[in-house]
Amino acid sequence: MKQGSVAALVKKHHKKLLEDWFELLIKSYPEQSVQYFEKHQNTFTNPVGSNIYLSMDKILNELAGECDADKIYSELEMILRIRAVQDVKPSQAVSFILAFKPLLAQAFEQEIAKGELTKEELDDFCGYIDTMALLGFDIYVESRELIYQLRIKQIKETNDILQKANLLNESVDTSTFMRCSNYIDNQKEGE
Amino acid sequence: MTKLAKPADLLKINYKPPMTSWMDTPTVYKPGTYSYACKPESLKIVDMPNPRTWQTTDEDWQLPENWKEIVLDGLRDRLQRFRSLKLFMDVCVRCGACADKCHFFLGSGDPKNMPVLRAELLRSVYRKEYTLAGKYMAKMVGARELTLPVLKEWFYYFFQCTECRRCSVFCPYGIDTAEITMLARELLGLLGLSIDWIMGPVSACYMKGNHLGIQPHGIVDSFDMINDDIEDITGVRLDLSYNRKGAEILYVPPSGDVFATPGTYSLMGQLMLFHEMGLDYTLSTYNSEGGNFGLFTSNEMMKRLNAKIYAEAKRLGVKFIIGGECGHMWRVINQYMDTMNGPAPDNLEVPVSPVTGTVFHNAAGTKMIHVCEFTADLLKHNKVKLDPSRNKGVIATYHDSCNPARAMGLLDEPRYILDHCVEWYEMPEETIRENTFCCGSGAGLGNDENMEMRMRGGFPRANAVKYVKEKHGVNMLACVCAIDRAALPALMKYWNPGVEVCGVHELLGNALVMTGEKKREENLRFEPLQNVEEDDE
Numbered sequence: 154m155k156q157g158s159v160a161a162l163v164k165k166h167h168k169k170l171l172e173d174w175f176e177l178l179i180k181s182y183p184e185q186s187v188q189y190f191e192k193h194q195n196t197f198t199n200p201v202g203s204n205i206y207l208s209m210d211k212i213l214n215e216l217a218g219e220c221d222a223d224k225i226y227s228e229l230e231m232i233l234r235i236r237a238v239q240d241v242k243p244s245q246a247v248s249f250i251l252a253f254k255p256l257l258a259q260a261f262e263q264e265i266a267k268g269e270l271t272k273e274e275l276d277d278f279c280g281y282i283d284t285m286a287l288l289g290f291d292i293y294v295e296s297r298e299l300i301y302q303l304r305i306k307q308i309k310e311t312n313d314i315l316q317k318a319n320l321l322n323e324s325v326d327t328s329t330f331m332r333c334s335n336y337i338d339n340q341k342e343g344e
Numbered sequence: 345m346t347k348l349a350k351p352a353d354l355l356k357i358n359y360k361p362p363m364t365s366w367m368d369t370p371t372v373y374k375p376g377t378y379s380y381a382c383k384p385e386s387l388k389i390v391d392m393p394n395p396r397t398w399q400t401t402d403e404d405w406q407l408p409e410n411w412k413e414i415v416l417d418g419l420r421d422r423l424q425r426f427r428s429l430k431l432f433m434d435v436c437v438r439c440g441a442c443a444d445k446c447h448f449f450l451g452s453g454d455p456k457n458m459p460v461l462r463a464e465l466l467r468s469v470y471r472k473e474y475t476l477a478g479k480y481m482a483k484m485v486g487a488r489e490l491t492l493p494v495l496k497e498w499f500y501y502f503f504q505c506t507e508c509r510r511c512s513v514f515c516p517y518g519i520d521t522a523e524i525t526m527l528a529r530e531l532l533g534l535l536g537l538s539i540d541w542i543m544g545p546v547s548a549c550y551m552k553g554n555h556l557g558i559q560p561h562g563i564v565d566s567f568d569m570i571n572d573d574i575e576d577i578t579g580v581r582l583d584l585s586y587n588r589k590g591a592e593i594l595y596v597p598p599s600g601d602v603f604a605t606p607g608t609y610s611l612m613g614q615l616m617l618f619h620e621m622g623l624d625y626t627l628s629t630y631n632s633e634g635g636n637f638g639l640f641t642s643n644e645m646m647k648r649l650n651a652k653i654y655a656e657a658k659r660l661g662v663k664f665i666i667g668g669e670c671g672h673m674w675r676v677i678n679q680y681m682d683t684m685n686g687p688a689p690d691n692l693e694v695p696v697s698p699v700t701g702t703v704f705h706n707a708a709g710t711k712m713i714h715v716c717e718f719t720a721d722l723l724k725h726n727k728v729k730l731d732p733s734r735n736k737g738v739i740a741t742y743h744d745s746c747n748p749a750r751a752m753g754l755l756d757e758p759r760y761i762l763d764h765c766v767e768w769y770e771m772p773e774e775t776i777r778e779n780t781f782c783c784g785s786g787a788g789l790g791n792d793e794n795m796e797m798r799m800r801g802g803f804p805r806a807n808a809v810k811y812v813k814e815k816h817g818v819n820m821l822a823c824v825c826a827i828d829r830a831a832l833p834a835l836m837k838y839w840n841p842g843v844e845v846c847g848v849h850e851l852l853g854n855a856l857v858m859t860g861e862k863k864r865e866e867n868l869r870f871e872p873l874q875n876v877e878e879d880d881e
Contacts, residue, residue: 182453183453183454183455185366185455185458186449186453186454186455189443189444189449190453195774196807196811197772197774197775197804197807197808197811198444198450198774199444199450200450200451200803200804200807201450201451201453201803204807234838234839235803238451238796238797238799238800238803238838239451239452239453239800240374240377240452240454296838299837299838300376300795300796300799300838301795303792303795303834303837303838304792304793304795305792306834307791307792307795307834308792310604311792314556314603314604315556317566317603318556318558318559318562318565318566318603319562320556320557320558320562
């Protein structure tokens, strides 16, 4: 099998790869919620399920074609913006990317058995997935940083208003904010 | 030793929620998803019980010894007083129509954000205490004891509902889940359990008439600054009056618009319009807030804070009241004010536009109209001269703020104003008008510590904005709610960078041609007008 043929196989098995990858991520939501999230047809009534599905679809198209880094980045960004504000750990948030590798091996089982695809060729292609995981890490961290930037912005804006109204001394109580920091620190110590 | 997991195993093992029923799934207060506790001073100011210094994440909430009795007595009392609550506790058949309608559920996937399950948190205790089946077959009928973990679960999830009422639109029985949240918060309040971002504004409003606790001279200063800005931009100085007896109209803004951008721009637009129409109106430095965080506290608190509107209207002897671009204020006014603090004082009359003569029969009870109703009527009668080219470069969409849309049916007036001022596009129909998605920050949840939850809850709205941004190049999200204007900019920065937020009247103010104005070169944000740049070229 010639170079680039893995991409052709991604194209050939697009539907199965997409369904499996989507299911892997969606089934990780609480059981009662999966039935709603897996209906991905309507973007507006199920934004989480449909955006994850659409972005995975587009990523697969890129992997089967140009592998445009910017396009892949923006689709990963869509999924990870969602994951970054949901109740999962960072490792869990990005794990769906690396978890795609075994799905590839699974989907190409027959081709590998027939000798149409070598393990080396597959491993080589999986380098793309590793890069995607690293990009995913970038995006996750950027998203979390953005949340804290937004927090700080709001605190500063509130301060400015109160300062203008000469109310700063009595209204802004930073103890609760500090308390949050302590809480986070304590948690770390406890772990 | 735990063996290092492969990525797929991470998904399988750690992702999977505990396979327990919802009743046995413990509540975890994760930073970013809850609000800080209220301060003792705020509770003291409004005579609420159990003022003490505590924090949401404390193990010990310092509750009175008989806390359980207080809550259950409180629930019994309210079941007798409010037929609606009794009905809401009994009639739900758990059909699931509401399940996937809540923005917090859609953004998080947390089943306890399904409105049916959120209400079940309270219903389960109701069943245990007040139904025969619940007493004897608790598990079978979904009944449970009120315990401290249950109370903490209530606090977490009832302060994770923005009372937007989207779920209620879909309930075949007409259960108003927002009212269940309101009642649950009221019960929590009996133990001095509330959040700082609600009780701070409530106590400030009670003492000084607005959420931030700005005193009368501070209010005047702020309006003066706004007036300076208007003069700089238009060359016209407005003749503002405060607490003026005998004025025809009392104007009540949400105070957020007096102090914070982008709300101030929208307020500028309204004041400019009033000036241009020669309106005989006055501002009040005492009744300087239309918003009412009492709605998020208790019926009594809502009534108490709302009372100042009629009191001030009576004191000043005005004929009717115009309210600003505020959200929840309009649920209070349209649905409760008349029965709560009415009938309106005798000096108030059914509002009649002094410019067009239109009689606002819809406000015959409250004597108070929304500024968008007033403006849309002016436009309908061709009384306003506009130059929409000043909004060139702005491509807007319109977010129906929850309460004006669902609690008063203000759907077409803001759209009518936009039609006259700016190029704009609707978001998909599942996300607008009665079906509108909440900003995710209403009902007191717009604080900074709750940012992660706000981004989750606001995602369905942001997702619809993303659609029109990509399809039509939308770069401005217009709305008619001060909380929206405070909350949506952060939401847009997270989900749709490049989309700004404004009030409807900001766009009107930009387009408004005023008598005696200088050549406009900047919009109300002091940004250069695009049509001027083109003229110069």
